[in-house]
Amino acid sequence: SGVLCCSLPNPRNVHFESINMKNVLHWSAPEGIGHGVLYKVKYLVYGVGKWIRKPECRNINRTWCDLSSETSDYEEQYYASVKAFLNGMCSDWIETTRFNPLTDSKESSSCSQIYRRKKNLLFYVFQWWFSISNNTLVVPWLEPGTAYCVSAQIRVTTPLLHSGFSKEYCIATLKDKTA
Amino acid sequence: TAGNRIFHFGQCRVSMSMTEIRLGFTAIKANIQARDPIRTLSILSHPHSLHKVKSSDRCCITHHLFNFYVDKVFKHCKTEDSYINRKISSIANSFLSMKRKLRQCHEQNKCMCEEESTEKFKQILANYEGLNVTSAAMKSLGELDILLDWME
Numbered sequence: 001s002g003v004l005c006c007s008l009p010n011p012r013n014v015h016f017e018s019i020n021m022k023n024v025l026h027w028s029a030p031e032g033i034g035h036g037v038l039y040k041v042k043y044l045v046y047g048v049g050k051w052i053r054k055p056e057c058r059n060i061n062r063t064w065c066d067l068s069s070e071t072s073d074y075e076e077q078y079y080a081s082v083k084a085f086l087n088g089m090c091s092d093w094i095e096t097t098r099f100n101p102l103t104d105s106k107e108s109s110s111c112s113q114i115y116r117r118k119k120n121l122l123f124y125v126f127q128w129w130f131s132i133s134n135n136t137l138v139v140p141w142l143e144p145g146t147a148y149c150v151s152a153q154i155r156v157t158t159p160l161l162h163s164g165f166s167k168e169y170c171i172a173t174l175k176d177k178t179a
Numbered sequence: 180t181a182g183n184r185i186f187h188f189g190q191c192r193v194s195m196s197m198t199e200i201r202l203g204f205t206a207i208k209a210n211i212q213a214r215d216p217i218r219t220l221s222i223l224s225h226p227h228s229l230h231k232v233k234s235s236d237r238c239c240i241t242h243h244l245f246n247f248y249v250d251k252v253f254k255h256c257k258t259e260d261s262y263i264n265r266k267i268s269s270i271a272n273s274f275l276s277m278k279r280k281l282r283q284c285h286e287q288n289k290c291m292c293e294e295e296s297t298e299k300f301k302q303i304l305a306n307y308e309g310l311n312v313t314s315a316a317m318k319s320l321g322e323l324d325i326l327l328d329w330m331e
Contacts, residue, residue: 097209
């Protein structure tokens with residue numbers, strides 16, 4: 001059988017991108033290589049003896065692979081590795097650094113802070129800061145005819161982590177007809 | 180200290196701050212773990228995970244691990260990089276402080292070692308002694324987040 005000659009340049013920047021525990025392996029194509037490159041992916045639980053192939057990421061031409069279900073145990077840490085193939089040639093296996101899903105995962109955002117924006121004068125009155133544990137928040141005392149904007153942030157206490165604030169969403173309350 | 184929290188290790192309650200250790204380790208994690216080429220062995224997490232330790236054994240295991248890191252790990256982790264060495268020293272000093280706090284529980288008999296925790300720690304020592312000292316110390320240092328995650 002044809003022996004693969006591993007002289008293809010290596011995939012670059014092989015790393016995990018993890019947001020809200022969705023752990024996706026990303027990499028860049030080998031330097032100076034155009035189309036037609038295919039990739040294989042494998043992963044390993046740190047401290048356990050063997051690499052495991054990811055069938056859904058075998059002979060793929062994209063440069064990412066979702067390993068969320070394979071790296072979901074936050075009591076474990078992981079490595080992943082990518083190999084490139086083109087015209088009977090291949091690269092070396094190129095690994096990530098050690099991935100800790102507990103501390104290496106960023107959170108997107110969901111904790112609220114409300115501004116108030118009045119008429120055309122754009123000023124933010126930083127009014128309320130709510131800490132909620134589910135994803136609904138009721139704010140009873142709002143003024144009629146006023147626009148309110150909501151921006152959210154995730155905060156985790158163990159370990160101490162917080163995300164950036166989300167994009168702002170604004171809504172205006174109805175005008176008071178009695179006034 | 181900023182970020183002080185009460186940690187419960189069975190009956191033992193200790194006020195400690197992990198913030199400095201976390202920051203120090205995060206600063207050197209990639210460098211230290213890159214010096215450990217052995218993917219298929221772990222000092223702390225295999226074959227038995229720290230997360231399977233019973234609550235009553237937490238204090239004993241933690242006490243053993245603080246001693247382990249101070250006596251067998253930090254002193255064997257000299258690198259050619261002064262920045263890394265300074266961070267390691269800072270972490271080591273934080274461990275010394277935590278070790279002293281935990282000793283109080285030991286003296287008050289709130290840190291009893293049962294058979295399971297003793298066996299668990301023996302396994303960790305066996306993993307450590309299965310490698311040469313420098314490799315074992317560097318690997319243990321690279322696994323500090325496993326200990327911190329478990330403690331927190």
